[in-house]
Amino acid sequence: MKKIAIFAALPAAALALSACGQDDAVEEQGDMLEQKADAVEDYGDEQAAALEEQADEAPTDAQEDALNARAEKIDDIGDEKADALNERADEME
Numbered sequence: 855m856k857k858i859a860i861f862a863a864l865p866a867a868a869l870a871l872s873a874c875g876q877d878d879a880v881e882e883q884g885d886m887l888e889q890k891a892d893a894v895e896d897y898g899d900e901q902a903a904a905l906e907e908q909a910d911e912a913p914t915d916a917q918e919d920a921l922n923a924r925a926e927k928i929d930d931i932g933d934e935k936a937d938a939l940n941e942r943a944d945e946m947e
Contacts, residue, residue, distance in 0.1 A: 880946045883946055884942075885943070887943035891943065895935075898935075899929060902928045
């Protein structure tokens, strides 16, 4: 009788283990999205910093202001994209 109970429980145990594997895969995708979000944010920061350096070397105040405004916009876009990716990653966890 004990053997029958053990064999009857095996499919349920296998199903539980496979369900855990699916959760792990989803969480892994979420982790990858978080890494992508970090990369997107870092890229935006680097591009903005490069523009700010160009702004420092600009021959006129108008050019400096334009480059700084563009740098700020690029930084904001990177932050927004990173935030959106992080939100999707949070949903997966």
